[in-house]
Amino acid sequence: MIEKLKKLAKEYLVSGKVEVIFGLREKDNHLAPHIFTKVEELDSLVVSPQYPLFYTCRPSKKNIIRLIEEKYPDIKIGVIVKGCEERALIELAKRNQIEMKNIEILGVACSREEAVECKCPRPYPNHPLLGEKVEGVFEDKNIEGLLNKGWSERLAFWQSQLSKCIKCYGCRNACPLCFCQDCAMEQELWSKIGEIPPEIPMFHFIRFYHLADRCIECGECEKACPMDIPLLTISKQVRKDVKELFNYESGLDVKQESPLLTTLDEMPMKEGANE
Amino acid sequence: MKEFEPKIIGFCCNWCTYAGADLAGVSRLQMPPDFRMIRVMCSGTIDPLFVMEAFQKGADGIFIGGCHIGDCHYQTGNHRTKKRVAILKKILSYLGIDPRRVRLEWVSAAEGQKFAEVVTDFVAEIKRLGPNPLKRKFEA
Numbered sequence: 001m002i003e004k005l006k007k008l009a010k011e012y013l014v015s016g017k018v019e020v021i022f023g024l025r026e027k028d029n030h031l032a033p034h035i036f037t038k039v040e041e042l043d044s045l046v047v048s049p050q051y052p053l054f055y056t057c058r059p060s061k062k063n064i065i066r067l068i069e070e071k072y073p074d075i076k077i078g079v080i081v082k083g084c085e086e087r088a089l090i091e092l093a094k095r096n097q098i099e100m101k102n103i104e105i106l107g108v109a110c111s112r113e114e115a116v117e118c119k120c121p122r123p124y125p126n127h128p129l130l131g132e133k134v135e136g137v138f139e140d141k142n143i144e145g146l147l148n149k150g151w152s153e154r155l156a157f158w159q160s161q162l163s164k165c166i167k168c169y170g171c172r173n174a175c176p177l178c179f180c181q182d183c184a185m186e187q188e189l190w191s192k193i194g195e196i197p198p199e200i201p202m203f204h205f206i207r208f209y210h211l212a213d214r215c216i217e218c219g220e221c222e223k224a225c226p227m228d229i230p231l232l233t234i235s236k237q238v239r240k241d242v243k244e245l246f247n248y249e250s251g252l253d254v255k256q257e258s259p260l261l262t263t264l265d266e267m268p269m270k271e272g273a274n275e
Numbered sequence: 276m277k278e279f280e281p282k283i284i285g286f287c288c289n290w291c292t293y294a295g296a297d298l299a300g301v302s303r304l305q306m307p308p309d310f311r312m313i314r315v316m317c318s319g320t321i322d323p324l325f326v327m328e329a330f331q332k333g334a335d336g337i338f339i340g341g342c343h344i345g346d347c348h349y350q351t352g353n354h355r356t357k358k359r360v361a362i363l364k365k366i367l368s369y370l371g372i373d374p375r376r377v378r379l380e381w382v383s384a385a386e387g388q389k390f391a392e393v394v395t396d397f398v399a400e401i402k403r404l405g406p407n408p409l410k411r412k413f414e415a
Contacts (some may be wrong), residue, residue, distance in 0.1 A: 051306075087277070123375070125339060146369070151368075151371050151372065151373050151408070152371065152408060153371070154368075154369065154370065154371030155370065155372065155408050155409075156371070157371070157372025158370050184324065185284055190328065199331055200332045200368050201327075202324075202328065205324070205325060205327045205366065205370070207364060208329075208366050209323050209362065210326065212362045212366070213362075232368075234366065234369050234370070237365075237369055238362065238369075239367060240361065241362065241365045243360055245358075246358070248398060259358055260355065260358055260359065262354075263351040263354040263355075264344065264351075264354040264357065
């Protein structure tokens, strides 16, 4: 499949449909995002679900795509994306973090094995050029166990999990949708600076709530966590709830506005949702 | 053993619920004294982080009062409150905090009677639920 993708990318580049290709490159056994400008370079192109393509660059808090766009406002960029990355692009465009007009999406679907590994519910982009749309993973072993338990057991579980936190901010830094200029997780107001573990569950609650309508379930937070805190468990469940309450899913359509930004008339809630 | 006296924080909107509370007071309606009120300009200002912070600092229950849908002084502030609180309650429930500790009610300036009833009912419910589990961890 990767050979097909290389061929396709070369065609895009040669025909002038795009001027550069943005994707992962393998060099000296290391994978990193790269801007391909020459056809020969594309031989080292790879696709891997283990390595993210987009991230928010610090300290500018701008997505890498935005930085490319700012530096070269007139070039057409072909971006090789997996399902999660396409959702990130769409969600970023929706929130005015990037512009889609110069972006050409080359979508690649992941295999079922890769989806299982990532716990991905939608391992394919909207219009995959390569690969088949396979079924995603919806269940999560943590939440299934927790939903059958009482409040105190759930609290005890999260207290033991979250107290492992070393406050490295890895979850936030890895998240493609964490782009706030002033991150609430860094503010003394909400969580004391210089304390480990941070206030539980306040510190993590900030992310869970702020990502409620943004999370695209790429799982980068959980992959980045050095202490293996199951952060995706709650984000996954909240995303499910947002879908049930507001019939909204993030990252599928640029035109679909987040329910937290609209009134009840435009995006009515299900009856009894308040109870 | 001393009876459990809960601490309840009430975020009340300036235009409706706060005036409703005022009316309840002026009308000399009986209410339990466990309620501490914070006046905000609109229920739409209430960030769920405020609620979490209050729990973290030891509040046993959080009451959020706003205008009825359609009556908001700022047109659609309370639409957002309703959506936010729905998500907030879900996250609280997964984290192991009983979502019944948060209550969102619409109380207009004319509903002093309703305000007294809601507060009495909420205090009784929090007494039934017991102290905030986050606070208990601190004291142990």
